[in-house]
Amino acid sequence: MKIRGTAAHIYEKYVSLARDANVAGDRVGAENYLQHAEHYQRLMTAAQQQQQQHRDRQAADEDEAKVEEEGKRIEVPISEGDSADEASNEKAAKPRATRRTKKSDTADGEENAEAAVADEDADDKPARKRRTKRAKVAEAEEEDAAA
Numbered sequence: 001m002k003i004r005g006t007a008a009h010i011y012e013k014y015v016s017l018a019r020d021a022n023v024a025g026d027r028v029g030a031e032n033y034l035q036h037a038e039h040y041q042r043l044m045t046a047a048q049q050q051q052q053q054h055r056d057r058q059a060a061d062e063d064e065a066k067v068e069e070e071g072k073r074i075e076v077p078i079s080e081g082d083s084a085d086e087a088s089n090e091k092a093a094k095p096r097a098t099r100r101t102k103k104s105d106t107a108d109g110e111e112n113a114e115a116a117v118a119d120e121d122a123d124d125k126p127a128r129k130r131r132t133k134r135a136k137v138a139e140a141e142e143e144d145a146a147a
Helices: 007-023 027-072 084-093 109-124 133-146
Strands: 073-077 098-102
């Protein structure tokens, strides 16, 4: 006979068969069924441990992602030199007294100023044309021939 079902179902079936064999006086058959039941009990224990490890890994990954997300943002308090009117206007515009920014947004002031100037100059200059690899090779060959 073939027993089908989940590991828990098969375990219970072998335990009941062992009980029946023991009642009937078949100690060898009962021991055989108990050994089969023990096998399925080990399978269930291994599956439970694997599921617990999977849940632990998921929780750790979620915690790590949360910490990483919090690490990307820093709190920038409103400067103390602001006037009361400016502070109240900012509070009206923003319900919080702090502003969240990404770390990449908090670069040195000089870099931000240079980037702003570069953006303004970019409007005045035409876009740079990209050359294909073939055009670059041809240009290099022309330079070698001229030299």
